[in-house]
Amino acid sequence: MKSLLKISFAAAVLGVFFTSCKDDDDYQTIESVDKVKIDSVKIVSDTMSVFSVQSIRTYSTYASGCEGFYGYDYIHKSDFERDVTAYQYFTNGICTQASHQSANQINFSPQKKGNYTFRFWNGDNNWITKTIVVE
Numbered sequence: 001m002k003s004l005l006k007i008s009f010a011a012a013v014l015g016v017f018f019t020s021c022k023d024d025d026d027y028q029t030i031e032s033v034d035k036v037k038i039d040s041v042k043i044v045s046d047t048m049s050v051f052s053v054q055s056i057r058t059y060s061t062y063a064s065g066c067e068g069f070y071g072y073d074y075i076h077k078s079d080f081e082r083d084v085t086a087y088q089y090f091t092n093g094i095c096t097q098a099s100h101q102s103a104n105q106i107n108f109s110p111q112k113k114g115n116y117t118f119r120f121w122n123g124d125n126n127w128i129t130k131t132i133v134v135e
Helices: 002-020
Strands: 030-036 040-043 054-062 067-078 081-091 100-108 114-121 127-134
Touching: 030 054, 030 067, 040 127, 054 067, 054 081, 067 100
Parallel strands: 081 114
Antiparallel strands: 030 081, 040 054, 054 100, 067 081, 114 127
16 A cells, blocks of 8 residues: 555656646747837826726837737826836747737726826827826
8 A cells, every 4th residue: 555655656746747847838938128108198088086997098009029018117206196107028939910009008096186197108208198187
């Protein structure tokens, strides 16, 4: 009985070892991340209520299929000011697609009444400015 347990345990360990050492190159690795300018911004309503939620869509253009949306840097400059910068990833894959545009979104849920100013990075020192009035 003990030898059967030992053989079973050894087979399980070897199975895990060989499975974990499998060379699987069916994925692309992110090589780097960098800023991508936001071409345009769509806000459904420039007036909203406290604690409600509104999606703010941003649109950016990527040069190839090896580039895409990575995430946002969302900075609270003050209670009512936000700076938003989008980031793109670059992969090591084979790039077959030409340039493409992507839409992404931020969900905004204000906690106080006031005029919120959003600045979206549009390259160099340029910003797209949008204001949302929260009542």
